[in-house]
Amino acid sequence: MNQDKFRLQIPGPTPIPPRVTQAMARPMIGHRDPDCSRLVKDLSQRLGPVFGTKEPILILTSSGTSALEAAAVNTVSPGDEAAVVVAGAFGDRFAKILERYGTTLHRLDIPWGEACTPEQLATFLRERPQVKAVFLTFCETSTGVLHPIPELAAVIRRETEALIIVDGVSSVGGVKTQFDEWGLDILVTGSQKAFMLPAGLAFAAVSDRAWKVIETNPQPRFYLDFRAYKNNLEKDTTPYTPAVSLLFGLEEVLTMLEEEGLKNVYERHQLMMRMTRAGIRGMGLTLMTSDEASSPTVTSVLGGDTWSSEDLRKELKRLSVRVAGGQQHLKGKIFRIGHMGYSDPVDILATLATIEVAAARVKAPVRLGAGIQAAEEELIHVPSLNH
Amino acid sequence: MNQDKFRLQIPGPTPIPPRVTQAMARPMIGHRDPDCSRLVKDLSQRLGPVFGTKEPILILTSSGTSALEAAAVNTVSPGDEAAVVVAGAFGDRFAKILERYGTTLHRLDIPWGEACTPEQLATFLRERPQVKAVFLTFCETSTGVLHPIPELAAVIRRETEALIIVDGVSSVGGVKTQFDEWGLDILVTGSQKAFMLPAGLAFAAVSDRAWKVIETNPQPRFYLDFRAYKNNLEKDTTPYTPAVSLLFGLEEVLTMLEEEGLKNVYERHQLMMRMTRAGIRGMGLTLMTSDEASSPTVTSVLGGDTWSSEDLRKELKRLSVRVAGGQQHLKGKIFRIGHMGYSDPVDILATLATIEVAAARVKAPVRLGAGIQAAEEELIHVPSLNH
Numbered sequence: 001m002n003q004d005k006f007r008l009q010i011p012g013p014t015p016i017p018p019r020v021t022q023a024m025a026r027p028m029i030g031h032r033d034p035d036c037s038r039l040v041k042d043l044s045q046r047l048g049p050v051f052g053t054k055e056p057i058l059i060l061t062s063s064g065t066s067a068l069e070a071a072a073v074n075t076v077s078p079g080d081e082a083a084v085v086v087a088g089a090f091g092d093r094f095a096k097i098l099e100r101y102g103t104t105l106h107r108l109d110i111p112w113g114e115a116c117t118p119e120q121l122a123t124f125l126r127e128r129p130q131v132k133a134v135f136l137t138f139c140e141t142s143t144g145v146l147h148p149i150p151e152l153a154a155v156i157r158r159e160t161e162a163l164i165i166v167d168g169v170s171s172v173g174g175v176k177t178q179f180d181e182w183g184l185d186i187l188v189t190g191s192q193k194a195f196m197l198p199a200g201l202a203f204a205a206v207s208d209r210a211w212k213v214i215e216t217n218p219q220p221r222f223y224l225d226f227r228a229y230k231n232n233l234e235k236d237t238t239p240y241t242p243a244v245s246l247l248f249g250l251e252e253v254l255t256m257l258e259e260e261g262l263k264n265v266y267e268r269h270q271l272m273m274r275m276t277r278a279g280i281r282g283m284g285l286t287l288m289t290s291d292e293a294s295s296p297t298v299t300s301v302l303g304g305d306t307w308s309s310e311d312l313r314k315e316l317k318r319l320s321v322r323v324a325g326g327q328q329h330l331k332g333k334i335f336r337i338g339h340m341g342y343s344d345p346v347d348i349l350a351t352l353a354t355i356e357v358a359a360a361r362v363k364a365p366v367r368l369g370a371g372i373q374a375a376e377e378e379l380i381h382v383p384s385l386n387h
Numbered sequence: 388m389n390q391d392k393f394r395l396q397i398p399g400p401t402p403i404p405p406r407v408t409q410a411m412a413r414p415m416i417g418h419r420d421p422d423c424s425r426l427v428k429d430l431s432q433r434l435g436p437v438f439g440t441k442e443p444i445l446i447l448t449s450s451g452t453s454a455l456e457a458a459a460v461n462t463v464s465p466g467d468e469a470a471v472v473v474a475g476a477f478g479d480r481f482a483k484i485l486e487r488y489g490t491t492l493h494r495l496d497i498p499w500g501e502a503c504t505p506e507q508l509a510t511f512l513r514e515r516p517q518v519k520a521v522f523l524t525f526c527e528t529s530t531g532v533l534h535p536i537p538e539l540a541a542v543i544r545r546e547t548e549a550l551i552i553v554d555g556v557s558s559v560g561g562v563k564t565q566f567d568e569w570g571l572d573i574l575v576t577g578s579q580k581a582f583m584l585p586a587g588l589a590f591a592a593v594s595d596r597a598w599k600v601i602e603t604n605p606q607p608r609f610y611l612d613f614r615a616y617k618n619n620l621e622k623d624t625t626p627y628t629p630a631v632s633l634l635f636g637l638e639e640v641l642t643m644l645e646e647e648g649l650k651n652v653y654e655r656h657q658l659m660m661r662m663t664r665a666g667i668r669g670m671g672l673t674l675m676t677s678d679e680a681s682s683p684t685v686t687s688v689l690g691g692d693t694w695s696s697e698d699l700r701k702e703l704k705r706l707s708v709r710v711a712g713g714q715q716h717l718k719g720k721i722f723r724i725g726h727m728g729y730s731d732p733v734d735i736l737a738t739l740a741t742i743e744v745a746a747a748r749v750k751a752p753v754r755l756g757a758g759i760q761a762a763e764e765e766l767i768h769v770p771s772l773n774h
């Protein structure tokens with residue numbers, strides 16, 4: 001096989017569109033140059049609709065994890081009580097960050113592969129009225145679960161005065177997001193998932209309610225201090241030298257999202273999810289999540305007793321398709337297919353067909369062609385193809 | 388003038404070599420892919436000679452400022468005493484970070500434009516024996532001063548047990564650096580200066596002595612916790628998704644530095660400094676720093692009473708050459724010429740000639756051609772041109 005050609009179907013980093021690569025190749029400019037200021041201002045505003053907010057979006061130069069940490073250190077200080085819903089490795093990361101900073105942690109553990117329900121969260125919060133902030137994971141990348149954020153947020157608003165803080169790393173840009181309407185307080189994400197960019201930028205939407213807490217929160221922080229980003233954004237700039245080449249790329253990404261239209265972007269992701277799920281079921285493998293809890297951006301598939309999901313991943317790699325394995329206790333037990341960002345229905349057909357081949361090669365009990373057929377039927381009946 | 392063509396002669400970000408831009412355009416790969424692990428391992432080792440150390444170099448995805456903060460939060464905790472030499476805006480940034488984290492700060496202020504001498508530092512430290520760490524700035528980008536780090540480090544070793552922590556942001560890669568031989572404990576830098584890359588990566592060399600402190604330092608930190616980078620580097624990876632496209636670029640940058648040879652790279656920077664200084668003096672303008680204190684990477688020039696350095700910068704920009712202004716109280720009083728990274732003697736000739744033109748246009752008292760002549764004489768007599 002030509003190893004130079006490969007399909008990156010992991011849940012991030014995701015493939016970079018050629019026009020974004022070209023944009024990132026623009027000659028470097030100074031970060032205090034008026035051209036860079038125009039860019040920062042433009043991007044922080046054009047990011048708003050993707051988050052579903054009228055507020056300008058803060059742009060940090062760092063990985064997504066730093067944005068989770070920023071959400072924590074800007075809102076809580078040692079001894080404050082916080083609740084974290086942990087339904088996978090990234091909810092767990094929020095918990096680890098908060099523990100590191102001496103937060104009094106209320107951890108609502110949900111079996112991995114399931115979503116936290118509004119009822120579970122309501123009961124949990126009712127017994128913990130001192131909670132100052134609730135940390136949620138929109139898409140739990142480690143399992144492919146999409147949390148019902150609007151419903152969870154409504155419960156939090158009803159039961160407490162707590163801030164609602166959401167990790168949107170593998171969802172924002174691929175899943176409809178209404179920061180203002182849902183009443184969220186902080187929503188963060190990174191650049192290397194649905195935003196179709198390399199890692200290196202992180203974004204944050206922040207509510208007025210959250211700013212009131214952030215402005216007076218005594219927790220020391222410097223690089224991740226949202227106040228510095230807000231104050232500088234008012235002057236159309238960033239507090240420290242940003243990853244300018246990624247800003248060039250982001251400008252092109254936003255143009256692509258605007259050209260396709262966010263509604264169509266979200267429908268494409270829904271379609272890729274339905275195709276993937278129909279395909280996996282059709283070929284005879286087992287999905288990890290229910291239809292209700294599934295994410296439009298990533299799908300987890302269970303391994304079997306008679307075959308190894310790690311062997312399957314190796315076969316896929318030899319055939320040019322890269323999917324991810326499981327994290328923490330799911331290592332060796334699942335594989336995960338990313339379908340977000342620069343990915344389309346034909347990528348999903350190719351991925352599914354290759355999974356059938358690889359599964360047959362590792363003696364997994366699959367029906368060749370049956371998965372593809374089921375996925376094709378999802379695609380055939382898409383209304384937007386009818387004109 | 389063709390505004391699409393411009394010369395970026397600011398002290399960072401610096402121009403990106405075309406072959407580095409091409410490398411960064413490689414298709415994205417997964418950050419847990421063996422190809423990425425090979426890359427991380429290779430880069431962390433090949434960075435060593437640039438820092439002058441046998442230790443592997445830690446690679447963070449963030450701006451240089453985060454590396455200054457990392458150096459602080461990994462080594463001191465609230466109430467610890469630390470000394471900071473402040474000779475400009477970036478020494479001041481170290482001080483601000485340490486104050487933010489509740490460090491008991493001993494601040495040695497040096498007039499901006501001058502370097503701290505070993506004698507000054509010795510006297511200062513003798514009166515402050517409790518100091519746990521001393522924070523130095525190798526090149527003070529805001530003034531163009533290069534500190535005599537080997538001599539300062541020797542003084543610190545002689546007078547105290549303190550860790551020696553150095554901001555190498557606008558020097559490492561352009562100035563000979565001997566981390567091991569000089570006995571430094573932490574040396575950090577960013578990607579957008581002599582490393583010829585966009586901003587977005589930060590690097591750190593850490594001594595065994597420093598690791599002993601870092602391992603037990605109680606200051607909470609997560610994204611900037613050096614321990615996580617060290618533990619993951621032992622498995623050839625990074626704790627969080629790195630800016631992979633910048634890693635691709637860094638690989639090419641290191642190849643370029645190895646091809647030219649570090650000795651030649653440093654001599655080229657010395658030559659550009661001598662040419663710039665000779666040129667500025669020759670045309671009749673005034674250098675901010677002495678020959679002894681001057682940096683091979685950036686040169687500051689004083690404004691005059693009868694003309695405006697900001698007007699000069701505007702004229703230069705109209706002529707396609709971008710130089711930087713002054714920071715903090717030097718705003719409007721100096722301009723700064725960057726000459727590091729992807730910059731060569733002919734760039735300096737072009738920059739100096741354009742400065743003569745722009746200076747004449749803003750009625751600064753310059754002798755046309757005289758600066759260029761002086762710079763040319765520096766270049767003519769370079770031994771490496773004699774074969």
